[in-house]
Amino acid sequence: MGVIPARYQSTRLPGKPLIKIGGISMIKRVYKQVEKSKHISEIIVATDDKRILNEVINFGGNAVMTSKKHKSGTDRIAEVVKNKKCDIVVNIQCDEPFIDPKIIDKAIKPLIDDNTLNVSTLAVKFSNVEDLYNEGNVKVVFDKDYNALYFSRAVIPFNRTDSGNNLKKLKTISKDKKFYKHIGLYVYRKRFLLKFARMKESYLEKTEKLEQLRIIENGERIRVVLTNKDSLSIDTKNDLKKIKALLKH
Secondary structure (H helix, E strand, O other), rough: EEEEEEEEOOOOOHHHHHHHEEEEHHHHHHHHHHOOOOOOOOEEEOOOOHHHHHHHHOOOOOEEEEOOOOOOOHHHHHHHOOOOOOEEEEEOOOOOOOOOOOHHHHHHHHHHHHHOOEEEEEEEEEEOOHOOOOOOEEEEEEEEOEEEEEEOOOOOOOOOOOOOOOOOOOOOOOOOOEEEEEEEEEEEHHHHHHHHHHHOOOOHHHHHHOOHHHHHHHOOOOOOEOOOOOOOOOOOHHHHHHHHHHHHO
């Protein structure tokens, strides 16, 4: 089951799911991309706003109203799937209008293949330093089995040099340097998702403002699936301008 949490009140870009991109609302674009997934049989938009609910219903999609008290999209999803008969739940961000359905399926596959695995997500290698040093792009490092070790808004791993000038930024990313951007799509085993939603906020989660760190701090694996296809998210007006410019081309 695929769930798209969509709230209206966004600090940096209010009403984000309803913003038109090429005449089509962002939430509709995301929904239509998820429909192309081979592994997702049912899609639900989980929202706290009737305007978003009506938009989804009007284009023929499936949406439900959820509590306005939820602190995160995960909590909103947990409310929706609590009484649903499903084993795997996919959390798809509502601000990635051009997400490739192939990478959604790629992220789901580890949970299909390994019934001991409870969480998976996606990452793509950074190709330029501007994106690498952008705090809006979350970084991830993982072990030899592709289990996440840490997520951060800072550049990880830290690029220590022998010159002593350890704070100097990289000018380019050489072939021997491996920095990975986290793509915020999550695949959960339903039973773990409900458990995760009941866990208390953790120290690292509060520090970095990254919810997935709560999972690691509680000793659970997050399998990182690598892809060579980035997914562009829209968090600010500047992001929106870039997306619209790309769409014209």
